[in-house]
Amino acid sequence: MNETLQIVIFFVIAIAVVGSAAVLLLKGRRTPPGAYPTIRDADDRGGLDVHGATSVDLVDGEVATTPGVVVPDDLSGLDEAVTELPTTERPEPVQGRLARLRARLVRSNTALGKGLLALLSRDKIDEDVWDEVEETLLLADLGTEPTTELVDALRARVKVSGSRSPEEVKAMLREELIKLVDPTMDRSLATERHLDRPAIVLVVGVNGVGKTTTVGKLARVLVAEDKDVLLGAADTFRAAAAEQLATWGQRVGVPTVKSDIDGADPASVAFEAVKAGIDQEVDVVMIDTAGRLQNKVGLMDELGKVKRVIEKQGTVDEVLLVLDATTGQNGLSQAKVFSEVVNVTGIVLTKLDGTAKGGIVVAIQRSLGVPVKLVGLGEGADDLAPFEAESFVDALLN
Structure with missing residues (x-):
């Protein structure tokens, strides 16, 4: 009976030792903090929680992840990263603000327009005037090529019309500037x-x-x-x-x-x-x-x-x-x-x-x-x- 008891105790001790060794081995192989499996297809999250996936790297077409990004659960934005204010503002309509912004642009940019109109409305438009027009446009950051185009076009139109009235000069200048800004571009x-x-x-x-x-x-x-x-x-x-x-x-x-x-x-x-x-x-x-x-x-x-x-x-x-x-x-x-x-x-x-x-x-x-x-x-x-x-x-x- 004593021999049987000793054999049982021996096996219990042996199992305990082997189990401890296995635990230690598994601990040694445990994935270190921050290491997550690679996701080969970015559309397949592989079961990862989106709250814990963040650092994305492209290596041979693979996307790797590590923790750190906070993603709101829904559009309320109510989580530890984003807390919605008690009252939510309603932005004014886009069209409603354009007139006010245009008025502000008028105040800040009149130097260019007034300078050109003053030059082009002189009684005599000679080479010196055209040089001043060109300088004004260059100082306004229009660029060399567009400036040359605008000056050449205005020269031709003023010469043909022979006009010196501010209204007609302004109309010509407006048309040529609009061409340069190009309203045909998809904005x-x-x-x-x-x-x-x-x-x-x-x-x-x-x-x-x-x-x-x-x-x-x-x-x-x-x-x-x-x-x-x-x-x-x-x-x-x-x-x-x-x-x-x-x-x-x-x-x-x-x-x-x-x-x-x-x-x-x-x-x-x-x-x-x-x-x-x-x-x-x-x-x-x-x-x-x-x-x-x-x-x-x-x-x-x-x-x-x-x-x-x-x-x-x-x-x-x-x-x-x-x-x-x-x-x-x-x-x-x-x-x-x-x-x-x-x-x-x-x-x-x-x-x-x-x-x-x-x-x-x-x-x-x-x-x-x-x-x-x-x-x-x-x-x-x-x-x-x-x-x-x-x-x-x-x-x-x-």
């Missing part, structure tokens, strides 16, 4: 929902041009058009950017997808924002990106990666490049590089109320071959409006 925003997914808008630009503010203001424009909108805070390098964007969204009841990890992979936030937009069946997903210098190759490559990752789920419908109108011709070099990396489809000109250099509209469109679609004319929440060629020229010449 509509691609923000209509597709059958199976939202429209996707990517907003890019250099540091300090007002991208986050522009995204917030554009969200107001879309809400005023009764669209359901979701924002993605892919500017993960500027500490306050995500909170700033979320605040803009809160004011009009729009949720924001953002990372709770400083310096997180921006492509991951963009990926999750689009994923959430598809799941929640919103109309438009807008992605805010970090400002980057156009001469920084690494940063520009990263921007290209953001776009590629987004397109694992759907084509980016609109890429808006935000430019500061006060930078003038310097903005052209910025625009060209961004266009090469992410195929810019439209320009947003901010701070147009702070400069008399309205000619930059023509120069940018000529340089890129894409239209100015939106203009910012102030710091107010609704100081963003669709660009209209004729209204713009009329404001210059008022």
Whole structure:
């Protein structure tokens, strides 16, 4: 009996030792914190919780994930990342704000129009006058080629008509300026929902041009058009950017997808924002990106990666490049590089109320071959409006 008991005790001890060793071995092989399985198809989440999936990387066509992005469960935006304000603002209709913004443009850009009209209404229009006209246009950032075209066209028309009356000169100048601004360009925003997914808008630009503010203001424009909108805070390098964007969204009841990890992979936030937009069946997903210098190759490559990752789920419908109108011709070099990396489809000109250099509209469109679609004319929440060629020229010449 004692021998039997000893044998039983021996086996119990042996099983306990083997079990402990197995536990230790499994602990040694446990997946370290932050390591998650690779998802080969971005549309198949493989059962991962969207609240825990964030850093997205493209390696041989694969999408890898790590935790950190907070995704609102629905369009109320009520979670730890976004808390809706007690009262939600109703943005004013887009058409209602255009007259006010045009009036502001009139006040800020009269130097160009008045200067040209004064020159062209002189009793004698000689070579010196045409030189002054050309100089005025160049100082207004119209660009060399458009300036030459405009001066040549006006020379011919003034010579043929022989007119010196301010009304007739103004009419000719208006017609030629409208031709340069080109009202035939398609300035509509691609923000209509597709059958199976939202429209996707990517907003890019250099540091300090007002991208986050522009995204917030554009969200107001879309809400005023009764669209359901979701924002993605892919500017993960500027500490306050995500909170700033979320605040803009809160004011009009729009949720924001953002990372709770400083310096997180921006492509991951963009990926999750689009994923959430598809799941929640919103109309438009807008992605805010970090400002980057156009001469920084690494940063520009990263921007290209953001776009590629987004397109694992759907084509980016609109890429808006935000430019500061006060930078003038310097903005052209910025625009060209961004266009090469992410195929810019439209320009947003901010701070147009702070400069008399309205000619930059023509120069940018000529340089890129894409239209100015939106203009910012102030710091107010609704100081963003669709660009209209004729209204713009009329404001210059008022």
